[in-house]
Amino acid sequence: MNIPRVVIVGGGFAGIECAKAFKNQPVEVLIVDRQNHHLFQPLLYQVASAGLAAPEIAHPIRSIFFNQDNVEVLMDEITGIDLEKRRLATPEREIAYDYLVLALGVKTGYFGKNEWERHARGLKSLDDATAIRREVLHAFEKAEACADPVERERLMTAVVIGGGPTGVELAGAFAELARHVLLRDFKNINTDEAKIHLIEAQDRLLTMYDPALSDYTRRTLEGMGVTVHLGCPVSDLREGEVVLKDGTIRAANLVWAAGIEAPAITRTLGVETDRAGRPIVETDLSLPGRPEVFVVGDLASCVDQAGKRVPGLCPAAMQMGRHAAKVILDEVKGRKGKGYDVRRQFRYFDKGSMATIGRSHAVAESMGMKFDGFVAWLMWLFIHLLFLVGFRNRAAVLMQWFYAYVRYRRGARIITGLERPPA
């Protein structure tokens, strides 16, 4: 019999864990990703706020699998999925599969207002993060040289839309950048006067957490000088302006962290999706009617065996990736009999979740317990270091954080990519 070929699309947490689970197993694995690196998304906001350099939170996908012989890695973009013929298309080739694992993740979504994308950047890739870093630092440079107080205020205002973990972490990091890190660099402006707004449509931040932690988060951010707007959906976005029900905020920097959307290619699957366009999967994570196709990670709209909606978090993505691999291996190895009469069902094991709110503050929930403050922050630090791929990245990030903590400095506050043609 031929060795079955598993194609995994996407080298994020779900895709990587799925591929790892096939180590020493009788399948051939191909990982296709349009980037060459696995990205540690939970720390993306630190690149955007000049705390870390881009290479410190990324690791080449192929080097993760250098000692796993049955894994190949292809840097390419999937442009077509033919479920009937079991074939994928990229601009230059066709890829046949026996099993397909779709782990593409999600992109920034604007609730159908796609014209807003021009005015408020999302934060999903390293390029997004370095662009945000460039724009925020550049705005302070322009403010330093600006004589008009109204324009200066606009340049020193940043708005983060969306009060989930990304929005909370980014708003906190911006506040620290302005009030501590940049404070002594500038001489004409007082960066302490920078205005950071965090806008949330619902009536509290971090809605997936206990209300007490939401409240702690709001108070901590306000203590750091962030203006938190709750129950405030965005009515309109224009260039450098965000319109709320109670007024308009003019800001040089707008970041959108309020919504997600499935990549367009998933629409071609012809399956039922949720509002964000994410395929609704069976409890074994396969596509309805396509037992050889799995959707895992943030891209899957999934209710698990216990009837619980699976959240878009790293641990969930990793568990889903491993689950899909197990289901495929059960079938490949022809496991039969008691316990194998139906496919194994996915059950999300909720280890908890956490978000950091600047230096020394964080919130965490785990196994019914709530943590906040310094203890939660240490937990956050430890767990994030632990899951960073690659020893080098762990050591580098630890050093940067230590340095940032004791000296209140950030090493990556350089502006790149602004280059114009040489004069």
Add this chain to the structure above:
Amino acid sequence: MNIPRVVIVGGGFAGIECAKAFKNQPVEVLIVDRQNHHLFQPLLYQVASAGLAAPEIAHPIRSIFFNQDNVEVLMDEITGIDLEKRRLATPEREIAYDYLVLALGVKTGYFGKNEWERHARGLKSLDDATAIRREVLHAFEKAEACADPVERERLMTAVVIGGGPTGVELAGAFAELARHVLLRDFKNINTDEAKIHLIEAQDRLLTMYDPALSDYTRRTLEGMGVTVHLGCPVSDLREGEVVLKDGTIRAANLVWAAGIEAPAITRTLGVETDRAGRPIVETDLSLPGRPEVFVVGDLASCVDQAGKRVPGLCPAAMQMGRHAAKVILDEVKGRKGKGYDVRRQFRYFDKGSMATIGRSHAVAESMGMKFDGFVAWLMWLFIHLLFLVGFRNRAAVLMQWFYAYVRYRRGARIITGLERPPA
């Protein structure tokens, strides 16, 4: 009396040293640079070859001067110089000066063949370096997926044009990247078969060094698998092709490190220049007929007091920056009498120069002594760490180098900036 205003254009080694020399002196200093960071150019080739991350060799200019009260920093681009009215123009403002120090550095020059710029990128900025890194790593990714052996060979070929220090260091770093760092990442291609060509028009590499060191450099590079072409001027450059007198090399990556050229704005000065367009300065580093205007660093075409041509090296730039500051201060403080009847003349103190040729190999010349091999490499390491600005950068770079040395890995081998609009 008003406090004299010194405007320094350019935050490289010459500009930074000049501004530092004004510490606690009765002048106001403004540094104007189109980037927000001082760049440690001697290590740019390590960013291009995925050894270091961009922020590790750059430091925000304003943070260098946070405790020097008489220095302001402006991120802006000079678009006009009016020597009569003693005024500079940028797109949005005018800047008056009493003294002007031009320390703009040089850009990549193509000997008048400006159409070659499209086909072979120079290496002068962080954006150049990350673009070269992206293109080289991407070529290996494409080779891994390529079935056509001719095309695969082209993808795995890189050409460096110019056998000076930058060309030598870059060719050596590319060879190590292919033969050691990437070797175990790829499964379909043998990166050991990558071809690196180093092309030099003259009959030896590093022509400013002793011929014995040139020869050592050539032998070391050849031992690392670099094909060295000597006495081989480039006849033509086309997309992915370089034409030499003895044939054409097809290569996915071409880097131009063969020439320099003054930025266009210096042409508007109306002074005599050398062939590269660099103003020819007096021995006090001022512009002929303009005692209040100085040109320092790589941009100056200068023969010093001893009749020695000053090379385009960091130590020379730093010395020139300090010299211009001293001349200005002599005048500002009204120093008179013996020793001050004429302006002080610049005398270049040649501490020596060095170039590295990959792991454990380097060449150095200092005070009439020659060094090669491991000793020279340790000297190179020590001196480069010493002059990196910022403790954080020194610690980070030391860690990366230690890691690269013991593990033969490079941390920054990620491809960024390739992002297409989301599918």
